[in-house]
Amino acid sequence: MIIEKPKIKVENLDLYYGSFQALKKVTISIEEKKITSIIGPSGCGKSTLLRVFNRMNDLVEGIRIEGLVEIDGENIYAKDTNMVALRKKVGMVFQRPNPFPLSIYDNVIYGPRVHGERNRKKLDEIVEKSLRAVLLFDELKDKLDRSALSLSLESQQRLCISRLLAVQPDVILLDEPCSALDPMATLKIEELLQVLKNDYTILIVTHNMQQAARASDNTFYMLLGEMIEYGPTEQVFTNPKDKRTEDYITGRFG
Template sequence: MDKIVVNKLDLFYGDQQALNNIGIAMKERSVTALIGPSGCGKSTFLRTLNRMQDLIPSVKIMGQVKIDGQDIYAAGTDVVLLRKKVGMVFQNPNPFPKSVFENVAYGPRIHGETDKKKLSEIVETSLKDAALWNEVKDRLHESALGLSGGQQQRLCIARLLAVGPEILLMDEPTSALDPISTMKIEELISELKDKYTIIIVTHNMHQASRVSDRTAFFLSGDLIEEDVTSVLFTRPAKKKTEDYISGRFG
């Protein structure tokens, strides 16, 4: 079933058009990779899916983004509920300057959970799901800023899972990490795929082919081509896609 359906999506920064008539559908419990050169609009597109792009002044968005059949840009959409359902992992790990426990408990707390026992349970399962529990279980009450970069990124994923999302948006989640941490995050993504719909922006085409089911290629605000990952990388339909994946530019 299609979890996300995007239709004729245009986005402007002031007068400048950054996304041009985007149309794409994403299936439930699948991984979609967004690739393309810097400034092609892939991150911008990702951030329209949880309306984080709204935070930037002078942004104008037209078209339709439907999640579970609901247009998230329709008047009366509760952005808080939307972002609870559509979580986001950022390029640079951004844990709060709080303890490991408080980082993960933050989401449930703001959504009204006060029961200590329940919070501990949520923190434990979320950290386990993010494959971080064994590394931090003895230092839950130490500062999260003392963790390594890779651990911090998995902590951010745990913090996100604790809110109970259905869709995970990942904006180049490994670009600031070393190869081993990257590998751990990629393994994590293939495990999370069983429960979540994942959309990942990546600069790294190998990463896209390793983790994703489908890949979408963006160029200058246009969605050039979208297909099953193995097909897009071996038999692209468009010349521009072929030029990009064969390394002729970008």
């Protein structure tokens, strides 16, 4: 698939955990302000690929990466890459909501505070803006001092997204963000993503095929560390070009 001005560009990416090659010559361009879903069976490398974009994999011992990964035209694996700036720019949301055991307010301002913001008025503004973006502000504005852990799982996941928005990222990575949520909460998070994509480039790893079909603009199918197919979601789910994609999305691949 040809993407004119990609937000993220990956070329011939090989990734090894020791002697195991987890990603093989992956080449993909991610469209700006669109939702791209990465699907594939367990162990296909989709979470590994997601973690390439904020260099979370760097924390794994024995990891080796070859190839090019650019965000906004900048090689994020260059020697002089500012990791703090990169992780600010590329935020991540995980399977299980992971709010800090702090108040709702302190959760949201955690990032800005780490980045040096001290002005109370500014911080208040950030909290309102970030919680509004995830449609939680009206519900929580009088309860900001309550523990974040008292919220429902769905609200906790929203809070985690707002915590990430507070540091003004460009790219949001979501690794199975709804797998701990019930179906209604899942749909609500998906709706939220549709709103967020006006401002952010979103990548989502999901096992839920219906979620990829419903919520994403482009779909990327991976198998054994390789890219098998990448295309507009409606095409991939109605008329996949590769037999292996067909087998996977119709549930005939075990």
